[in-house]
Amino acid sequence: MAVATRPPADVAPGGAPALPAAEGPIELPDGKGATALAGLLFLVADTMVLGGLLAVFFAVRGQAPAFPPRDTHPGVYVPVVICFTAFLAAMSAQWAVVSARRDDRRNGLVSLAMTLGFMLAIANIQTYAYRKLGFSVTKHAYASLYYLLTGFHLANVVIAAAMLVVAFARVAAGHVHPDADGPVRAAARFTQYVNLVYLAVFIAIYVVA
Amino acid sequence: MSTWLTATDHKTIGKLHLLVGALFLVAAGVIGAILRTQLISPAASVINANKFGQLLTLHGLFGVFLFAMPVWAGLAFAMVPLQLGAPRLAFPRLAAQSLWLFLGGGALLIAAALTPNSGVPVYGWALDPAVAQLRGADGRAADLVVVGLFLVCLAILLAALNLVATIITMRVPGLTLRRLPIFSWSVLVSGLMLVLAVPVLVAALAMLFVDRHYGGHVFDATAGGSPESWERLFWFFATPTMWALLLPGLGAATEIVPVFAGRPLFQRQVAVGAIAGIGVLAFFGWGSELVQPDTAHRAFFGAAAVIVLGPAAALLLTWLGTLKEGRPRLASPIVASLGLLTLVGAGLAGRLVTAVAPTGKVGVGSEWAQGARHELFFAGALVGLVAALAYWAPKLWGRRLSEPGAILGTVALVGGLHLTFLPMYVLGAQGMKTHATTYAGHSSWRAANLVSTLGGYLAIIGVLLVTLTIVHGILAGEPAPDDPWEGATLEWATTSPPPPHNFDTIPVVRSDRPVADLRLATVAGEA
Numbered sequence: 001m002a003v004a005t006r007p008p009a010d011v012a013p014g015g016a017p018a019l020p021a022a023e024g025p026i027e028l029p030d031g032k033g034a035t036a037l038a039g040l041l042f043l044v045a046d047t048m049v050l051g052g053l054l055a056v057f058f059a060v061r062g063q064a065p066a067f068p069p070r071d072t073h074p075g076v077y078v079p080v081v082i083c084f085t086a087f088l089a090a091m092s093a094q095w096a097v098v099s100a101r102r103d104d105r106r107n108g109l110v111s112l113a114m115t116l117g118f119m120l121a122i123a124n125i126q127t128y129a130y131r132k133l134g135f136s137v138t139k140h141a142y143a144s145l146y147y148l149l150t151g152f153h154l155a156n157v158v159i160a161a162a163m164l165v166v167a168f169a170r171v172a173a174g175h176v177h178p179d180a181d182g183p184v185r186a187a188a189r190f191t192q193y194v195n196l197v198y199l200a201v202f203i204a205i206y207v208v209a
Numbered sequence: 210m211s212t213w214l215t216a217t218d219h220k221t222i223g224k225l226h227l228l229v230g231a232l233f234l235v236a237a238g239v240i241g242a243i244l245r246t247q248l249i250s251p252a253a254s255v256i257n258a259n260k261f262g263q264l265l266t267l268h269g270l271f272g273v274f275l276f277a278m279p280v281w282a283g284l285a286f287a288m289v290p291l292q293l294g295a296p297r298l299a300f301p302r303l304a305a306q307s308l309w310l311f312l313g314g315g316a317l318l319i320a321a322a323l324t325p326n327s328g329v330p331v332y333g334w335a336l337d338p339a340v341a342q343l344r345g346a347d348g349r350a351a352d353l354v355v356v357g358l359f360l361v362c363l364a365i366l367l368a369a370l371n372l373v374a375t376i377i378t379m380r381v382p383g384l385t386l387r388r389l390p391i392f393s394w395s396v397l398v399s400g401l402m403l404v405l406a407v408p409v410l411v412a413a414l415a416m417l418f419v420d421r422h423y424g425g426h427v428f429d430a431t432a433g434g435s436p437e438s439w440e441r442l443f444w445f446f447a448t449p450t451m452w453a454l455l456l457p458g459l460g461a462a463t464e465i466v467p468v469f470a471g472r473p474l475f476q477r478q479v480a481v482g483a484i485a486g487i488g489v490l491a492f493f494g495w496g497s498e499l500v501q502p503d504t505a506h507r508a509f510f511g512a513a514a515v516i517v518l519g520p521a522a523a524l525l526l527t528w529l530g531t532l533k534e535g536r537p538r539l540a541s542p543i544v545a546s547l548g549l550l551t552l553v554g555a556g557l558a559g560r561l562v563t564a565v566a567p568t569g570k571v572g573v574g575s576e577w578a579q580g581a582r583h584e585l586f587f588a589g590a591l592v593g594l595v596a597a598l599a600y601w602a603p604k605l606w607g608r609r610l611s612e613p614g615a616i617l618g619t620v621a622l623v624g625g626l627h628l629t630f631l632p633m634y635v636l637g638a639q640g641m642k643t644h645a646t647t648y649a650g651h652s653s654w655r656a657a658n659l660v661s662t663l664g665g666y667l668a669i670i671g672v673l674l675v676t677l678t679i680v681h682g683i684l685a686g687e688p689a690p691d692d693p694w695e696g697a698t699l700e701w702a703t704t705s706p707p708p709p710h711n712f713d714t715i716p717v718v719r720s721d722r723p724v725a726d727l728r729l730a731t732v733a734g735e736a
Contacts, residue, residue, distance in 0.1 A: 029293065029294070029296075029378070029379040029382075030379075031295075031297075031299045031374070031375070031378045031379050033377075033378050034299035034374040034375070034377075034379070035374075037374045038299070038300065038370050038371070038374045041370045041373060041374070041404050042370065044404055044405065045366055045370075045404050045405075045407070045408045046408070047408075048404075048405055048406075048408035048412075049411055049415075050412075051408075052408065052409040052411075052412025052413060052442055052445075053412050053415075053416070055438070055441070056412075056416060056435060056438040056442070059435045059437075059441070060427070060433060060434060060435045060438070063433075064433050069433070136424075137423050137425050138425065139426075140426055140432045141425075141426040141427055141429065141432055141434035141435070142433065144416075144420070144425035144426050144434070145427060147419070147425075148415065148416060148419060148425075148427070
């Protein structure tokens with residue numbers, strides 16, 4: 001390493017303590033926690049996308065004489081079923097996290113499979129709702145935003161399902177232990193996040209509007 | 210070539226990002242010169258109004274999305290791990306992915322420009338004057354623009370995630386956040402800003418895509434939609450993003466000034482706080498960019514747009530304080546930093562006037578506002594980049610740049626940028642609106658337009674001189690010593706250029722100036 005011989009002009013004698021270079025091999029940063037942090041930042045970015053969609057939803061609502069328009073009925077049955085299923089998914093996802101912490105492979109596999117099943121059920125219910133709604137994306141601005149918000153949630157459900165599949169495979173292969181439970185925790189956290197997304201969508205579409 | 214294309218080394222990926230940004234800078238500059246040539250006289254007919262609008266759109270899209278964004282990522286990818294004492298980025302392959310997404314997005318925007326018959330749609334870089342027109346426009350060009358911007362947004366988001374994760378988790382022991390080099394701090398703050406701002410544009414693009422392809426009505430006022438929401442979402446994205454893309458240039462200069470003044474940064478904590486303050490406050494002034502915000506919110510947005518200028522001014526004052534108390538030595542990085550100081554100072558003054566009087570001749574949509582935006586954000590990012598490249602050339606290429614060439618090019622560039630954008634203040638005060646293609650009947654506008662156009666040519670000459678200096682430096686420059694400037698941060702503790710793993714040994718970090726500490730210790734040992 002090059003070391004200059006001229007002292008910097010600002011350093012007074014007796015100022016900063018002498019600092020030697022580290023001797024021998026040093027402990028280089030290994031980026032521990034980077035994946036978790038990047039995942040958290042992704043959730044922040046995802047939330048901002050949702051925020052953009054909701055901002056326009058409320059802007060449209062604010063200038064509409066009736067919202068939703070009088071001949072448009074998004075229904076109550078499907079969203080309530082989705083909420084209930086999302087609650088079950090949240091419970092089973094947490095069960096999976098606890099199982100991973102306890103190194104309980106059997107319970108881990110069961111809980112992950114259940115969570116995956118709940119997420120697929122949510123996707124199925126939502127696509128069923130699209131067929132039964134009675135209005136398409138082309139009908140008016142409310143309809144377009146209804147499909148955008150629920151479609152955004154659906155896209156997140158698909159991502160969560162993919163993460164749950166990976167976590168299931170890792171647990172089945174014996175790669176997950178109490179000190180290496182990252183895949184299960186990541187899938188569970190994302191599942192909880194997706195449920196929160198639906199909560200926001202539910203409140204916007206069915207409660208506030 | 211194949212090793213470059215498959216590289217995961219952060220320095221190589223960073224330099225490739227810089228190359229992409231440089232290519233689109235040239236494209237944006239040439240387009241800008243054509244636009245300025247059209248305005249050189251009151252009734253020039255270099256290009257027609259439609260072509261002018263198309264080129265204006267490309268000029269803005271290239272300048273922001275394909276110059277400023279890749280350059281932000283490239284400089285940070287190349288230098289941040291070295292400043293942290295890290296051997297790599299947190300996600301090396303993700304960094305390579307960002308590069309390909311930038312290239313893909315750029316290719317789509319070029320394809321839009323080359324689409325037969327229609328060419329790129331005429332919407333300006335904010336796409337806002339006629340989003341209703343955009344949502345109903347036929348042709349593939351508009352789709353290419355939307356998808357291209359989506360890819361670029363994804364690229365900058367991945368880059369921001371990568372860099373924030375790297376800065377938080379890859380610091381060498383002892384390098385606490387309080388001791389973080391100012392450049393890395395500016396990258397951290399701007400990365401977080403981008404994570405918050407860019408997804409909003411992604412949401413807007415998704416809605417626009419649904420409107421165009423699936424018959425949606427989100428931005429269609431005739432079906433209950435809200436066309437003004439596009440403008441709001443866009444400026445919520447654009448205002449903090451412009452500040453974010455400026456911050457690394459300011460951060461680099463904040464490191465350069467103390468090194469060449471020969472003393473630590475004056476009021477370092479003020480500089481750190483100023484950068485963080487910009488990061489927070491930039492999110493509150495977005496409404497000041499709206500053409501017609503409602504009266505109730507105009508005062509709030511105007512005040513927020515003024516307040517964000519405070520931390521930026523405070524940052525400049527730390528530079529001046531450092532220079533005043535030090536013994537400055539002349540070199541290309543400090544010349545570029547001083548040029549940056551004049552540009553940012555003039556830009557802040559211009560933005561202040563627009564924020565205070567948003568509805569007058571100098572308000573939103575005026576040449577004044579356009580000039581201030583260019584002076585502060587575009588010129589600031591460009592000259593900040595030049596300062597950073599001149600300073601870190603030994604680490605990027607293992608060579609020193611020719612000092613006369615770098616200084617001459619920088620002076621021409623800074624002078625050209627001032628001559629281009631300051632006359633726009635005059636034109637705004639005279640009543641000229643932005644996006645005007647001719648000004649017959651306003652002969653008094655001719656002189657300022659002429660100076661502005663000539664300034665644009667000079668700025669291009671400056672860019673060419675700087676580029677030639679860099680190319681000459683890479684090919685035939687003098688090999689650089691490891692620490693040619695007597696720097697204070699960790700990148701100067703390794704060889705020039707650094708090895709693939711960056712560091713063999715690293716000094717113990719017990720302050721924000723570890724290499725300066727080591728230098729002092731060595732001198733003390735010799736005595």
